Amino acid sequence: MRSDPFNGLVAGRCKCKTNVGGSRCETCEAGYWNFTDDGCIECECDTLGTFDNQGCNQRSGDCTCKRFVTGRNCDQCLPEYWGLSKDVEGCKPCGCDIGGSYDNMCDVISGQCNCKPGITGRACNQTIPGYFVTDLDYLRYEAEYAQGIGNAKVVIREPIRGQTITWTGPGFMRVYEKDSIIFTVDDIPYAMSYDIIIRYETQMPYGWDDVRVVIQRPDSPDPNGPCSNHRPEDDYPGASLSSGKSFHIVYPHICFEKGKTYHIKLDFPQYQVPDDTSGANILIDSISLIPVFTEAPVRKESNPLPVGQIIYCNNLEHEVVNVADIPAQCKKYMFSIGTAIQNKALDCDCDPTGSNSRICEPYGGQCDCKPNVNGRRCDMCMPGAYGFGPQGCLLCNCDGQGARDNICDPVDGKCLCKNNIRDRACDKCDKGMFNFPHCELCQCNGHADECEDATGVCLECRENTVGDKCDACMNGESYYMYCMDVVHLLHCISHCGAGKCSIL
Numbered sequence: 313m314r315s316d317p318f319n320g321l322v323a324g325r326c327k328c329k330t331n332v333g334g335s336r337c338e339t340c341e342a343g344y345w346n347f348t349d350d351g352c353i354e355c356e357c358d359t360l361g362t363f364d365n366q367g368c369n370q371r372s373g374d375c376t377c378k379r380f381v382t383g384r385n386c387d388q389c390l391p392e393y394w395g396l397s398k399d400v401e402g403c404k405p406c407g408c409d410i411g412g413s414y415d416n417m418c419d420v421i422s423g424q425c426n427c428k429p430g431i432t433g434r435a436c437n438q439t440i441p442g443y444f445v446t447d448l449d450y451l452r453y454e455a456e457y458a459q460g461i462g463n464a465k466v467v468i469r470e471p472i473r474g475q476t477i478t479w480t481g482p483g484f485m486r487v488y489e490k491d492s493i494i495f496t497v498d499d500i501p502y503a504m505s506y507d508i509i510i511r512y513e514t515q516m517p518y519g520w521d522d523v524r525v526v527i528q529r530p531d532s533p534d535p536n537g538p539c540s541n542h543r544p545e546d547d548y549p550g551a552s553l554s555s556g557k558s559f560h561i562v563y564p565h566i567c568f569e570k571g572k573t574y575h576i577k578l579d580f581p582q583y584q585v586p587d588d589t590s591g592a593n594i595l596i597d598s599i600s601l602i603p604v605f606t607e608a609p610v611r612k613e614s615n616p617l618p619v620g621q622i623i624y625c626n627n628l629e630h631e632v633v634n635v636a637d638i639p640a641q642c643k644k645y646m647f648s649i650g651t652a653i654q655n656k657a658l659d660c661d662c663d664p665t666g667s668n669s670r671i672c673e674p675y676g677g678q679c680d681c682k683p684n685v686n687g688r689r690c691d692m693c694m695p696g697a698y699g700f701g702p703q704g705c706l707l708c709n710c711d712g713q714g715a716r717d718n719i720c721d722p723v724d725g726k727c728l729c730k731n732n733i734r735d736r737a738c739d740k741c742d743k744g745m746f747n748f749p750h751c752e753l754c755q756c757n758g759h760a761d762e763c764e765d766a767t768g769v770c771l772e773c774r775e776n777t778v779g780d781k782c783d784a785c786m787n788g789e790s791y792y793m794y795c796m797d798v799v800h801l802l803h804c805i806s807h808c809g810a811g812k813c814s815i816l
């Protein structure tokens with residue numbers, strides 16, 4: 313006999329009764345059981361949900377569900393699984409992001425998890441455009457914005473194109489011995505322990521030995537809250553800022569509570585003991601409160617990364633790091649921590665004047681800034697630029713010889729000029745002076761206010777005088793001749809040679 317596909321016949325194979333299979337019609341087809349002379353009867357269980365897609369046991373009719381399938385008929389996924397299919401395990405785990413979702417339950421058909429505000433994706437592991445997840449370095453407080461006490465002074469630093477930026481914000485606070493800086497912290501998103509990171513640049517041959525940190529709390533921690541184990545003596549940690557490094561992790565970590573205002577005071581009593589170190593100073597960039605990952609409120613059902621990798625990722629954020637340089641694995645972990653601590657993704661809130669778009673970097677929230685604009689929200693000119701507006705900012709371009717530095721007034725762009733120098737960019741001598749940048753007084757014999765910068769030739773000589781120094785009389789006439797002119801006598805009289813004038 314030849315095969316006859318039209319009638320379902322295969323050469324060498326018997327034509328079986330309904331729902332009976334096998335080359336010799338000796339067994340039930342998948343999804344059927346109870347082999348008798350009358351054929352087989354249909355299983356009640358779902359073939360997709362049963363082992364080997366067999367439906368039921370062909371002798372007993374019992375359903376044997378795949379690993380992640382449940383229900384009397386093996387037609388449902390287990391809780392926290394979705395998408396009943398022919399897959400070996402029947403259903404797929406929801407795998408909802410442990411920070412981005414409220415729980416690990418998902419829609420049985422679509423697998424959609426329950427996302428927190430601002431978060432999307434089946435597994436709640438992406439931000440909605442226009443929202444961002446806070447990075448581990450989000451609770452950062454710039455020293456240059458903090459309160460300096462004593463001789464502490466703000467130092468603005470302009471980024472140099474093409475060079476790595478190793479600080480954050482506009483610059484630093486320079487502190488000397490016995491100075492202090494007070495940081496105000498009022499935006500703790502979640503009560504837990506944080507590592508205080510001090511970022512700095514040494515200015516001296518050695519590190520700064522003696523730094524004292526004081527945590528000023530508004531009141532005692534809630535005895536029933538996560539900070540109940542807090543010990544008052546922990547609020548006075550010491551620190552020493554080594555040379556050759558740019559950050560220090562204060563030990564021990566400190567518990568902070570949401571909704572409270574703290575002051576973190578750094579005292580700098582002494583640079584080195586026992587040298588005479590007057591004049592010693594150090595640049596403090598910022599402090600950052602980095603969440604202690606073991607206390608982050610992520611769900612514990614699964615761990616996204618091995619602990620060693622988490623520590624590696626955490627360490628990345630101790631230094632100033634470019635978001636583009638963070639490995640994807642770390643971003644995934646940081647996404648979970650950030651969404652867990654904030655309980656949502658935050659609105660980018662990009663400044664409409666300074667930003668190219670309302671959409672920001674999903675991790676860390678950096679908006680897309682117009683030229684020479686910076687700040688996470690693109691809401692200010694970068695150091696070395698001014699005139700924040702719809703076109704971005706203009707570069708200060710302060711004159712390299714006439715200005716003290718390249719930092720100008722953020723509004724009118726006025727550079728800080730050296731003595732005897734003027735104008736926005738400090739590129740001209742003061743009025744009445746010439747020979748920029750070695751400005752000296754014009755020599756105009758009191759008959760002109762200004763002279764040409766390059767030559768010192770006086771401009772607009774008055775009182776009928778002429779000449780490079782306003783030292784001759786008009787019309788080429790001599791002083792003497794002119795002085796004889798009664799009409800002009802009064803104008804030219806000061807230049808008449810002594811004894812030559814016939815003064816009336």
Ligand SMILES: [Ca+2]
Pocket residue numbers: 454455456479480481482483484596597598
């Ligand atoms: Ca800074």
